[in-house]
Amino acid sequence: MNKGLLIVISGPAGSGKGTVNAHLLSTGDFVYSVSATTRDPRPGEVDGVNYHFITREEFLSRIESGAMLEYTEYCGNFYGTPLKEAEEVLASGKNLILEIEVEGAANVKRLYPEAVLILLLPPSFAVQEQRLRGRGTEAEEKIQKRLERTREEIAIADFYDYVVVNRDGLDRDAAEDIRAIVRAEIHAMRRDRSTVDHYFD
Amino acid sequence: MNKGLLIVISGPAGSGKGTVNAHLLSTGDFVYSVSATTRDPRPGEVDGVNYHFITREEFLSRIESGAMLEYTEYCGNFYGTPLKEAEEVLASGKNLILEIEVEGAANVKRLYPEAVLILLLPPSFAVQEQRLRGRGTEAEEKIQKRLERTREEIAIADFYDYVVVNRDGLDRDAAEDIRAIVRAEIHAMRRDRSTVDHYFD
Numbered sequence: 001m002n003k004g005l006l007i008v009i010s011g012p013a014g015s016g017k018g019t020v021n022a023h024l025l026s027t028g029d030f031v032y033s034v035s036a037t038t039r040d041p042r043p044g045e046v047d048g049v050n051y052h053f054i055t056r057e058e059f060l061s062r063i064e065s066g067a068m069l070e071y072t073e074y075c076g077n078f079y080g081t082p083l084k085e086a087e088e089v090l091a092s093g094k095n096l097i098l099e100i101e102v103e104g105a106a107n108v109k110r111l112y113p114e115a116v117l118i119l120l121l122p123p124s125f126a127v128q129e130q131r132l133r134g135r136g137t138e139a140e141e142k143i144q145k146r147l148e149r150t151r152e153e154i155a156i157a158d159f160y161d162y163v164v165v166n167r168d169g170l171d172r173d174a175a176e177d178i179r180a181i182v183r184a185e186i187h188a189m190r191r192d193r194s195t196v197d198h199y200f201d
Numbered sequence: 202m203n204k205g206l207l208i209v210i211s212g213p214a215g216s217g218k219g220t221v222n223a224h225l226l227s228t229g230d231f232v233y234s235v236s237a238t239t240r241d242p243r244p245g246e247v248d249g250v251n252y253h254f255i256t257r258e259e260f261l262s263r264i265e266s267g268a269m270l271e272y273t274e275y276c277g278n279f280y281g282t283p284l285k286e287a288e289e290v291l292a293s294g295k296n297l298i299l300e301i302e303v304e305g306a307a308n309v310k311r312l313y314p315e316a317v318l319i320l321l322l323p324p325s326f327a328v329q330e331q332r333l334r335g336r337g338t339e340a341e342e343k344i345q346k347r348l349e350r351t352r353e354e355i356a357i358a359d360f361y362d363y364v365v366v367n368r369d370g371l372d373r374d375a376a377e378d379i380r381a382i383v384r385a386e387i388h389a390m391r392r393d394r395s396t397v398d399h400y401f402d
Contacts, residue, residue: 121400124399124401161390162388162390163394163396177385181384181385181388184363184381184385184386187382188363189359193359196320196359199355200325200352200355
């Protein structure tokens with residue numbers, strides 16, 4: 001059986017990543033990795049579903065022992081992908097989606113060059129700004145911080161394999177783009193030469 | 202406006218290339234290149250629709266003047282893709298499909314590295330043989346020749362970007378694979394950096 005694809009999706013605040021992921025999840029073709037984090041659960045969040053909530057000590061010990069596929073520190077908390085879970089999903093032939101930041105994506109690409117990296121973006125910085133302010137839920141300072149972070153991320157985003165633009169109200173289109181990317185990658189010669197190599201068997 | 206994609210589809214006899222192409226054509230997302238050839242029209246074939254039927258002298262003169270994107274000689278006749286027509290289609294933003302042999306595909310890749318090369322195959326050599334004999338229309342000698350040609354083609358097929366297998370009775374699946382490949386390629390970072398490069402404009 002072929003191994004599943006390791007798919008990384010990154011998207012700045014305002015990219016509509018959440019709704020795109022909900023569409024992908026609803027198709028049943030993908031498994032999402034449950035991240036581990038040291039931050040406190042928010043109301044309604046369930047351990048093992050939204051995140052694996054673990055202590056800072058445990059997180060550091062997992063990094064130490066190589067049990068994290070990737071991790072990042074953000075606003076004083078650690079977030080990471082447990083390696084064992086990821087490898088089990090891929091070995092079962094399912095496609096695993098990691099929803100992680102640009103920095104973590106770069107680490108995954110180094111460890112797993114065969115991973116497929118997709119950057120989800122709003123149509124433009126101006127639209128992103130509108131979307132963030134339109135929410136009306138965040139303080140100006142936090143919005144500025146998110147936008148600043150986007151500047152840093154876009155500046156180093158060359159290593160992504162694909163860029164998908166999430167136009168207003170068209171989350172489904174972006175999800176379909178991502179499904180097409182996965183379907184195409186399965187047939188990439190660099191990924192799977194078995195048909196050609198075993199054609200005469 | 203973005204240029205269209207130059208897509209090359211090659212498939213040996215028995216790959217079901219004809220029906221796959223018919224599905225793709227029916228979606229309206231693709232334009233097929235009309236090849237030029239020096240062979241005689243078969244009953245029902247229309248000049249300018251199935252082929253541009255031209256003389257050997259004219260074909261050679263077009264090669265000479267660089268008016269052929271690619272060409273090949275097969276069973277004593279020339280087949281080729283007129284360059285000007287191809288460039289007009291791509292400039293209009295439409296995706297152009299060239300249905301050509303492996304040798305011609307290699308030439309296209311040299312001239313247009315950005316072309317997307319797709320190899321359509323039966324599931325195996327055994328199935329291919331069955332399909333060719335099952336037709337019951339061709340002499341054994343011709344079948345042997347086609348199978349021999351497949352051996353030569355598969356041996357050098359590494360340069361294709363994608364391999365799509367056309368399983369029995371599932372031409373539509375193969376066509377959908379090809380549509381997914383085209384949709385994905387449009388978003389490839391190496392092909393289109395405009396979203397990232399102009400994000401802050």
